[in-house]
Amino acid sequence: MAEAQVKSFPVSWEELHRTSKALAWRLLELGPFEGIVAVTRGGLVPAAIVARELEIRLIETACLSSYHGQEQGGLTVLKEATLADKGKGWLIVDDLVDTGETAKSLRAMMPDAHFATVYAKPAGRPLVDTFVTEVSQDTWIFFPWDMEPQPSTPIIGLRG
Numbered sequence: 001m002a003e004a005q006v007k008s009f010p011v012s013w014e015e016l017h018r019t020s021k022a023l024a025w026r027l028l029e030l031g032p033f034e035g036i037v038a039v040t041r042g043g044l045v046p047a048a049i050v051a052r053e054l055e056i057r058l059i060e061t062a063c064l065s066s067y068h069g070q071e072q073g074g075l076t077v078l079k080e081a082t083l084a085d086k087g088k089g090w091l092i093v094d095d096l097v098d099t100g101e102t103a104k105s106l107r108a109m110m111p112d113a114h115f116a117t118v119y120a121k122p123a124g125r126p127l128v129d130t131f132v133t134e135v136s137q138d139t140w141i142f143f144p145w146d147m148e149p150q151p152s153t154p155i156i157g158l159r160g
């Protein structure tokens, strides 16, 4: 069960690019990898950045879905990464681990793969081989594809 998300951690495109590139630096030491399994949809952008940095051109997808907004529903596997078989020599890339449910399912499908995420929350961290930034369990990460610039109210106007 996902914890109530009281803190927010908005991530800009620049920050995501920089942190995904930091992930690629860590993975460089651990490869080479035959290919990447991008976990849709959140893993698609980080996977593209890692693929560019490590010059990996073979990209598979694992298509999983569990959240509607910030509500966790049942995990649905829409498509497995059949090309990766049990994952030997493959790198799985997702944007984050939260409860770890998605990661558990991916690990069951591809036990021999190396699993990497950009962000990790404590409950999911033990399931990840390599990540860059940890945030607390009660934080919701807002990715740039889920945000748009909006006019903001001056602080003085926010008083009740």
Ligand SMILES: O=P(O)(O)OC[C@H]1O[C@H](OP(=O)(O)OP(=O)(O)O)[C@H](O)[C@@H]1O
Pocket: 002, 039, 040, 041, 042, 043, 064, 065, 066, 067, 068, 072, 094, 095, 096, 097, 098, 099, 100, 101, 102, 103, 124
């Ligand atoms: O560790 P967990 O609690 O399982 O949460 C992590 C997963 O949740 C999000 O995906 P989501 O199911 O929202 O689908 P999306 O990637 O298509 O947005 C995120 O991209 C991870 O894949």
Ligand SMILES: O=c1[nH]c(=O)c2nc[nH]c2[nH]1
Pocket: 067, 096, 098, 139, 140, 141, 142, 143, 146
């Ligand atoms: O955009 C997201 N931010 C999160 O913190 C999160 N946790 C699970 N799924 C998530 N999606």
Ligand SMILES: [Mg+2]
Pocket: 039, 040, 041, 042, 043, 064, 094
């Ligand atoms: Mg996802």
